[in-house]
Amino acid sequence: MSAPREDSRAAVAAELLKWIGQHDPDGSGWFLDEGAPAVSEQVPAPPAEAAAPAAGTAAPTAPATPGKSPEPAAPAAPAAPATPVTAPADDDPFAAxxxxFADRALKAIADRRAEQKTMCDLGLADADATGALSGPAPDDPVAALDALRAxxxxxxxxxLHATRTNTVFGAGSPRADLMIIGEAPGRDEDLQGEPFVGRSGQLLTKxxxxxxxxxxxxYIGNILKCRPPDxxxxxxxxxxxxxxxxxxxxxxxxxRVICCLGRVAAQTLLRTSTSLSRMRGDVHFYQDIPVMVTYHPAxxxxNPAAKRDTWNDVRKLRALMDKLIS
Ligand code: SF4
Incomplete structure (x- = not known):
């Protein structure tokens, strides 16, 4: 057999393996294998401490239109290893x-905050009421979050308090640069009192x-802290x-940034009826915090084929985080 034909078969086999990995219902390894070109440069980890962003206020946008992403039953998610990801290679067109995207988003964030400041200066908006980031930062966010949890x-x-097993307050770092927001606890979350602990939680970890x-x-939380029945x-x-x-x-x-998981979380938080597909890939705002949107792990x-789009979404999210942190 000629060498070119062997190469061609090897390429087909590699593509087939990639396809199988992408369609693995558990998403096993795909998010680590796919889209992480073999280069040695590491994406820098975000600093533990989040600095206060520019002040500003904003009123939330239009009325909510809820929907639902049912959560499959599953075992508890394992603790997450801090797995580094390789940075995209220079010849990776999606890196550009x-x-x-991150540059456009930074400009949108600056414009939004300038607009909010003008509105406040003119007395047309109330900074305290509408800007989560505009008030003074707590001296001790750990204690403040513990007190709020209690x-x-x-x-x-x-x-919903009448039918819940546990209130699912949220979990993660009180100083997180990224807050993940889902819609509401599912059955496993309700039973354990922790967010995203089922199979979808495992996929979120990956x-x-x-x-x-x-x-x-x-930090991982939900819009509702108690499980809606069924x-x-x-x-x-x-x-x-x-x-x-x-x-x-x-x-x-x-x-510094919120990532909404799923249509219902995004539409409810952003108070819009815009479809998830139209919201993806762009930056939105909740009060003065930039929001990105992607599919719910459930x-x-x-629908494993949507992992590719999710991978693209989270790469953009990471690029924006890196810009906001640097
Ligand atoms: S869903 Fe929220 S508002 Fe309703 S009982 Fe639970 S914590 Fe309170």
Missing amino acids: ECAA EVLPCTACG ILAAIGLAREEV NRDPLPPEVLACEPHLRRQLAIIRP YLLR
Whole structure:
């Protein structure tokens, strides 16, 4: 057999293996293997301490339109290793797209905050009411978050308290640069009192690891802290009742960027009915915090082909984080 034919078969075999990896329902290893070209440069880990961003305020946008991403039942997620990811090679065209996106996003963030400042200066907006990042940072975010947790756990502000097993407050670093926000606890989360602990939680851990983040260095929470019965969609009064908890979490953690997982979380947080596919790949805002949007891991478990899009989304997210941190 000629060498070119062997090369060709090897290339086909490699492509086939890649395809199989991408369609593995557990997403096993794909986020680490795919899109991490073999170069030695490491993506720098974000610093533990988040500096305060520029002040500003903003009113949330239009009314919420909830929907739902059912969570498959599953075993608990393992603790995440802080797996570094290799940086994209110079000849990786998507790396240039990520860099361009991050530059555009930085400009959008600066414009947004300048606009908010003008609105506040003119008395047309209330900085304290609408800007999670505009108030003073807590001296001790760990203690502040612990105190808030103790306050929220027994919450009875909406009817979901009657059917919950546990309130799922959130988990992760009180100084996280990235806050992951889902829609509401599922069955496993309700039972364990922790967010994203099922199979989708395991996949989320892999997605984070693929961009060089351990679960412990981000903060993971939900819009609702209690499970809606049968994983039904959050109701607007429940979102309204629970949102103050989220705002107070954000004011303590002060993440540089939020990543919404799934259509319902994105539409509810951003108060829009825009489709997830139209929201992906762009920067949005919750108060004065930039928000990016991608698929819910539970959706990826059912639709593995969407992992490619998610990988692209989180690479852009990482590029923006790196710009915001540097
Ligand atoms: S969902 Fe939120 S507002 Fe409703 S009871 Fe739970 S913590 Fe309170």
